[in-house]
Amino acid sequence: MNMPVLKILIVEDELIISETLRQMLIDMGHQCSAMANDFEEGMCQITRQQFDLAILDVNLAGLHNGIILGKECSKLGKPFFFLTSYSDYDTVQVAKVAKPGAYLVKPFTPEDILVAIEMTMMHSNTVSEGQFESFLESLVLSEREIDVLRCLKDQMTNADIANKLFVSKDTVKFHVKNLYLKLGINSRIELLSKMKGVSDGIAR
Structure with a gap:
């Protein structure tokens, strides 16, 4: 990670x-x-x-x-x-x-x-459903990207996401990579922080 x-x-x-x-x-x-x-x-x-x-x-x-x-x-x-x-x-x-x-x-x-x-x-980065919905409001994503994002919110592995969405792990990796690019992040921790509205919450 x-x-x-x-x-x-x-x-x-x-x-x-x-x-x-x-x-x-x-x-x-x-x-x-x-x-x-x-x-x-x-x-x-x-x-x-x-x-x-x-x-x-x-x-x-x-x-x-x-x-x-x-x-x-x-x-x-x-x-x-x-x-x-x-x-x-x-x-x-x-x-x-x-x-x-x-x-x-x-x-x-x-x-x-x-x-x-x-x-x-x-x-420490558990995201509530309300935080997730508020986060989505500011984004323009495809339905599949939203599905993957919701799974990431629930801290599922790529393999678990693939099983849930009936797609290959390579497809999941593709969507995760695109989400990271769109959001300007490099890790799941950064993603969860953004969802919680604390993307600037890392101590300076």
Whole structure:
């Protein structure tokens, strides 16, 4: 999946891990908007809202207060996921209340981080039917393009779209490419953001 460059906030109290994570993000083409190594600085950075996505350690200074930071992100509508050493049932259940986009257990690989970012951003871009209808009003599209666009809104894969519309995957790819050109976008994340009316919502 092609993704726009994201400004990512890291809240992690182990400096070696936070620096490793920062370098991974840079290698992926993203930016590290800020790094915080304790709860107070993490909360300060979150309230500034100068990021597109946050990666939060669950356990900061011996306490599970990273979950509080996650709840604050949810309140502000900012996507985030947890990166932690804790995989026990009780911690996971408590963390779920904050509604993270993913829950990643250390140690991690660049591929793990990439998947967590993609899943979190996709999860954060659910489009309502009302938003979709408003979005359509500004466009001039064929009936088939609208069908494909509706499937993209529902976050269906190309294979699923092909099955639903009884066409080949190559036909779906053709329509998706044309939609991207018409809308001036390069990825599904950008498409979903436009549908939600927040195409300029990426942190600057």
